[in-house]
Amino acid sequence: MKKYSIRKYIKNECCCFSSTKKEFGGLSNMCAGYNLVINQTEILTSEALYQALRFSNYPEIQEEILAQKSPMSAKMVSKKHINNSRIDWEEIKVDIMRWCLKVKLSQNFHKFGLLLETTYPKPIIEISNKDAFWGAKKEINTDLIIGINALGRLLMELRSVYISEDKYSLLIVPPLDLTDFKLLGKQIGFIDSRERFIAQIVDNTNN
Numbered sequence: 104m105k106k107y108s109i110r111k112y113i114k115n116e117c118c119c120f121s122s123t124k125k126e127f128g129g130l131s132n133m134c135a136g137y138n139l140v141i142n143q144t145e146i147l148t149s150e151a152l153y154q155a156l157r158f159s160n161y162p163e164i165q166e167e168i169l170a171q172k173s174p175m176s177a178k179m180v181s182k183k184h185i186n187n188s189r190i191d192w193e194e195i196k197v198d199i200m201r202w203c204l205k206v207k208l209s210q211n212f213h214k215f216g217l218l219l220e221t222t223y224p225k226p227i228i229e230i231s232n233k234d235a236f237w238g239a240k241k242e243i244n245t246d247l248i249i250g251i252n253a254l255g256r257l258l259m260e261l262r263s264v265y266i267s268e269d270k271y272s273l274l275i276v277p278p279l280d281l282t283d284f285k286l287l288g289k290q291i292g293f294i295d296s297r298e299r300f301i302a303q304i305v306d307n308t309n310n
């Protein structure tokens with residue numbers, strides 16, 4: 104099992120999010136307004152995509168997850184089927200999350216990219232009192248936040264590429280080299296968002 108180090112942060116030196124409705128809420132996988140398309144299937148949030156990929160060999164479970172209107176219900180449906188998770192899930196879930204975030208960025212390039220850019224150079228943290236793996240917990244009576252902060256670390260990793268000269272390489276997301284990297288029974292290939300990006304620019308110019 105991979106080990107991830109615990110980090111300590113000082114709250115007012117960081118860009119923190121916990122609610123999708125507040126500042127930096129768009130960084131949460133639960134945030135609406137960052138639609139995705141994989142194999143011609145519309146996916147409402149990166150949370151739904153991440154949860155669906157837990158069940159690569161169960162297209163019917165994936166369909167049930169993707170049909171949920173809210174990301175929280177997608178997560179709840181996933182919990183209900185947890186015993187059918189890919190057997191390698193714990194080993195690969197961080198790679199899957201990294202891939203989902205890359206897709207979120209490539210398909211919402213300006214909107215998500217600019218949001219990421221505004222956080223630079225501060226640490227990004229999802230504050231969660233329940234989950235110190237993906238997020239980090241606020242220490243009572245201190246200004247410290249402690250946890251693995253895996254999601255924040257992946258977002259910072261992505262941010263470092265977005266603000267570099269390799270920025271536009273992020274428009275193409277290669278598939279993960281995993282057995283059965285599938286959505287609804289179909290292998291997932293390269294996600295090429297270059298046309299979508301141009302269409303979004305044209306759209307923004309016309310509005």
Ligand SMILES: Nc1nc(O)c(N)c(N[C@@H]2O[C@H](COP(=O)(O)O)[C@@H](O)[C@H]2O)n1
Nearest residue numbers: 132133150196229231233234237238254
């Ligand atoms: N809003 C919210 N509520 C929770 O209870 C959470 N654990 C999270 N964290 C998000 O959930 C995703 C991870 O799911 P798994 O625990 O791996 O099934 C990830 O998007 C976290 O940011 N959020």
